[in-house]
Amino acid sequence: MTLQVPRPALAMAASVALLVGGCGTTDDSGSDAGTNGVAADGGLAALPANFDLAAGSPQAFLLGLVGPEQRAIAYGSIELSFAYIGPVDQPLPEPRSGLTATATFLGVSGTQVDSGTIGPEAVPSSQARGVYATEPLTFADPGFWEVTASVNLDGTPATATAAFEVLPRHQVPAVGDTAPSTAHPVLGDPAVAPAAIDSRAHTDDPIPDPELHTTTIAAALDHHRPLTVVISTPTYCTSRFCGPITDTVSTLAGRYADRMVFVHLEVWSDFEKRQVNPAAAEWILSRDAEGNEPWVFVINRTGRITHRFDNVANEAVLDAAIQEALR
Amino acid sequence: MHVAAPLLLAALALTAGCARSDGVAGSDTSDTGPAGLRAVIAALCAARDAALGGDSARARTIFFDDAHDRLHELAEAASDDRRAVARLLEAKQRVEDDLTTATIGSGDDLSEDLADLAVASADAAEVTGEPRPAPCAA
Numbered sequence: 001m002t003l004q005v006p007r008p009a010l011a012m013a014a015s016v017a018l019l020v021g022g023c024g025t026t027d028d029s030g031s032d033a034g035t036n037g038v039a040a041d042g043g044l045a046a047l048p049a050n051f052d053l054a055a056g057s058p059q060a061f062l063l064g065l066v067g068p069e070q071r072a073i074a075y076g077s078i079e080l081s082f083a084y085i086g087p088v089d090q091p092l093p094e095p096r097s098g099l100t101a102t103a104t105f106l107g108v109s110g111t112q113v114d115s116g117t118i119g120p121e122a123v124p125s126s127q128a129r130g131v132y133a134t135e136p137l138t139f140a141d142p143g144f145w146e147v148t149a150s151v152n153l154d155g156t157p158a159t160a161t162a163a164f165e166v167l168p169r170h171q172v173p174a175v176g177d178t179a180p181s182t183a184h185p186v187l188g189d190p191a192v193a194p195a196a197i198d199s200r201a202h203t204d205d206p207i208p209d210p211e212l213h214t215t216t217i218a219a220a221l222d223h224h225r226p227l228t229v230v231i232s233t234p235t236y237c238t239s240r241f242c243g244p245i246t247d248t249v250s251t252l253a254g255r256y257a258d259r260m261v262f263v264h265l266e267v268w269s270d271f272e273k274r275q276v277n278p279a280a281a282e283w284i285l286s287r288d289a290e291g292n293e294p295w296v297f298v299i300n301r302t303g304r305i306t307h308r309f310d311n312v313a314n315e316a317v318l319d320a321a322i323q324e325a326l327r
Numbered sequence: 328m329h330v331a332a333p334l335l336l337a338a339l340a341l342t343a344g345c346a347r348s349d350g351v352a353g354s355d356t357s358d359t360g361p362a363g364l365r366a367v368i369a370a371l372c373a374a375r376d377a378a379l380g381g382d383s384a385r386a387r388t389i390f391f392d393d394a395h396d397r398l399h400e401l402a403e404a405a406s407d408d409r410r411a412v413a414r415l416l417e418a419k420q421r422v423e424d425d426l427t428t429a430t431i432g433s434g435d436d437l438s439e440d441l442a443d444l445a446v447a448s449a450d451a452a453e454v455t456g457e458p459r460p461a462p463c464a465a
Contacts, residue, residue, distance in 0.1 A: 070396055110427060126391035200420065235420040236413070240399055244427060271416075272409045 043068035046149050046160035049131045049241060051292040051310040054170040058136035062312055063103060063149060064241060065132065065160060067122035074128035075119020077104045079150045085163065087143040095146055099139075103132035103149075109243035109314045120151045131241060131312050142168040171289035175308055179229075179299045180286075181221050184265060184279030187213040196269040196277060198246070199235035209250040211257065212264035217279075220261040224301045226325055227261035228252065228318070231280050232294035236271050241312045245294045248315050252322060259326055267293050298325045363397060364452045364460045368445050370394040372463035375441035383437060387426045390441070398444075401451050408454040411447075418447040 047064035063080065065073035080103050083095035105120070107113035107130040132149070139145060148161045173180060185192040187210050194201035201207045212230070220227040230249040246264055253262035265280045276285060285291045298307040298321045307321035370393035377386040398419050402412050422444050425437045445463050453459045 124388070124392040125395060126388040129391075200424075236416050238399060238402055238416075240396065242399075244423075272413050274409065 044073070044149070044151065044153075044158045044160040046147065046162035047131075047240070048147065048162050048164035049311050050164070051295075052167065052170055052172045052174070052289065053139060053164065054167045054174070055139055055142040057170060057174060058138045059175075061101065061103065061134045061137050061147070062106070062131045062310075063147060063162075064130075065120070065149060065151065067153070070125070071122040072125050072127075072129050073120050073151065073153070074107075074123050074130060075105050075113070075117040075121050077102050078120055078132050079103075080132075080134065081148050081150070082139075083146045083148075084139075084141055085144040085146055087141075088165070091144070099137070101134040101137055103134045106130050106133040106312055106317070107314055108241050108312055109245040109248045111243065111314070113314075120153060122153055129241065129243070130314075133312070139166040142166050169287075171287045172284055172295065172310075173297065173305055173308070175305050177305050178303050179217065179221060179227075179297065179305055180282050181303075182217040182265075182279045182282050184216055184263075184277070186216060193269075196266060198264065198266050199233050199268060199271065209246060209253075209264060211253050212246070212250055212262050215261055215263070217263055220263070221299075221303045224303075225261045226259070226301045227263060227299050228322060229263045229265065229283075229297045229299065230294065231265045231267065231283055231296075233267040233271075236268055237294065239292075239294075239311060242294075243312075243314070245296065245313065248313075248318065249296065251315060252318055255319075256322055256326070260322060267291070298322055300325045360457065364401070364448075364457055367394050367397040367401065367448055368452075368460040368463070370397075371441055371445040371448060375438045375445070375463055378438035378441060383426070386437060386441065390422065390426060398448065401448060401455070404455045405451040408451075411451045411454045415444075415447045415451045418444040 045066045047066065049062035049064050050059065053059060053061070061080070063078075065078070067073050080101045081097060082099040082101075083097040084092065085095050086092035105113060105128075107128060111129060113128060113130065143166060144163055145166055146161060146163050148159055150157065150159050152158075170177075185197060187197065187207060189197075194207055197213055198207045198209065207213060217227065217229060228249060230246055232246050234244070234246050249262055249264065253260075256262075265283070266277055267280045267284070269275045269277045276291065280293075281291075283297075284293060284295060292310070294311065296307075296309040296313050296318060297305050298318075300306050306325045309317065309321075370389055374386040374389040374394065377383075377389060398415065402415055402419075405412050405415065418440065421440045422437070425440055442463055449460050449462060
């Protein structure tokens with residue numbers, strides 16, 4: 001199967017954010033508002049980071065913040081206020097505000113964040129990378145929304161605003177849905193190149209997390225086994241918030257292997273030819289979805305999705321979700 | 328997600344003033360313009376030199392602070408040439424693997440992978456139509 005995978009929603013959201021900020025980068029390479037120009041209000045840029053928000057469906061809202069000189073805004077918590085701009089083709093005369101939330105820093109996979117660190121603070125990327133995440137929020141209406149983040153950096157208040165879309169319904173399987181019963185190649189399948197099972201595998205490098213490729217999603221569901229599915233491309237990830245999420249799931253597999261099945265679906269069967277693995281496509285390219293990654297889904301023994309994480313998750317939040325699903 | 332419709336974009340087009348973080352206008356200062364490309368190669372070469380000197384921690388700091396995000400932007404800018412982007416992202420992944428492995432391999436491994444990434448970055452820069460940045464000094 002050859003598919004043209006659209007650019008990540010993050011890049012698109014960033015482009016919209018640039019427009020909200022009044023800055024003129026309209027080309028679709030505008031994936032980094034921090035460097036491409038938004039510098040109003042203390043040099044702060046906001047990057048909505050969700051892939052698949054839908055009206056009426058509670059979900060954590062994710063927002064990355066970038067400060068001057070590409071410094072990451074990290075630690076602590078921030079206040080968010082939301083306004084409904086209107087349906088895609090019919091903006092309201094005035095944005096309708098009302099929804100507010102507190103968001104707490106969530107480090108990308110593979111990073112250690114001391115929850116006691118005072119913040120928010122502008123730090124180098126080598127120190128911390130991540131987003132601010134709310135508790136699950138419900139956006140009442142589909143269409144475009146605006147988020148304004150208010151932070152205090154070294155005693156100086158700053159705000160950043162960005163727009164994002166809320167869909168009428170999810171495009172990717174969501175919490176409460178029955179998990180797709182996906183068949184896919186596993187380790188040792190002679191018909192499949194190792195790099196199509198994990199993009200890090202090459203002639204000299206075997207598949208690095210073999211425990212994530214021993215059974216199929218379909219088999220786990222058939223046997224009423226709870227499972228965690230990570231859909232990612234460790235080598236070809238292009239999100240600003242890429243982290244070693246596959247390794248993190250592998251770590252959790254070591255912790256919970258006796259109680260849960262763990263599966264990694266590599267996104268690409270051939271990156272250069274733009275060929276997406278059919279198994280991954282079943283999850284992230286059905287229902288007009290755009291093929292963003294990474295995703296992690298936690299599924300209970302009845303085959304229902306109990307948790308899903310788009311773009312950014314780390315060991316702590318995944319561990320908590322797995323424990324809930326196993327209860 | 329769907330990108331904003333023209334009508335919405337018009338509604339969103341606010342008039343707040345904006346400036347580059349470096350305060351300089353012009354394409355040459357964009358991260359995928361000549362200056363930005365020279366900067367990313369320079370960062371990779373500096374990280375390589377740190378690794379050659381056995382200072383993997385400094386190599387890591389330079390890589391994530393001065394090169395990582397720009398490499399993502401370069402990959403985006405070169406996205407029409409899948410082969411060049413593939414080589415760039417594969418080289419980047421090897422460096423990240425070196426840097427995040429609990430026991431970082433020899434400084435030689437890291438320095439070689441950083442040098443390879445600098446070459447892959449220069450290759451990707453060329454396909455964006457920009458002049459090929461100079462390689463790391465031997």
